[in-house]
Amino acid sequence: MSVTVDILLSLILGFIGYVAVCYYFNGIRWNSGNTAALKLTKNKILYLTVALATAVVMIAMLTYYYKLALLTRIRLVSLVFIILPCAAVDFRLQKIPNEFILSALVIRCIIYTVELLVSPENTWLAFKSQIIGAIVIAGFFMVLLLAFKNSIGMGDIKLFAVMGLYQGLWGVINSVFFSLAASFVISIAFLITKKKGRKDSIAFAPSIFVGTVVAICLAGM
DSSP states (O other), X not given: OHHHHHHHHHHHHHHHXXXXXXXXXXXXXXXXXXXXXXXXXHHHHHHHHHHHHHHHHHHIIIIIISOOOHHHHXXXXXXXXXXXXXXXXXXXXXXXXXXXXXXXXXXXXHHXXXXXXXXXXXXXXXXXXXXXXXXXXXXXXXXXXXXXXXXXXXXXXXXXXXXXXXXXXXXXXXXXXXXXXXXHHHHHHHHHHTSXXXXXXXXXXXXXXXXXXHHHHHHOO
């Protein structure tokens, strides 16, 4: 039964993310009822393939390998499917929409509410780590941005702060580490293939997505 919840959550969030990305690229409002923007293309099929593969890997690792509690799995799966549309938009436009960040906060508040109802004491203990994680990570990258202009975007900093609320201090530190490693590999690949030059900026959110998936699968947090 719990695996069914994971599957349904992945399908729902994956579809919502797909719609959000399609609508954002085409400047369409949510209540427009326009479905033309959802028509499949090569890039959209790639997005859905990545979403499906991610769901399979996440559910397998969190459910059968780590055997995490249902709410913990819901929290981590939700985070990954929040980062995915951010990565898609950032890759194309090099920006992370504030609407996506706000949606991530709303979803986290909903999960917090359920966690408080189920296990208030454990939730409050975890909340401390999550707040510290958000503040520490956001603070670190803010200092980095002030010290080195254009080293990271404000959208990335906001996303990292939200990740702290989902993962806690050590979880988000793991994600940051693997995100930086993924960014290094992607940057080298772009340079080798000459798709980017040394002075060209590279979207960071795709690396955050890859790094977070890897971190969660390796550490279960």
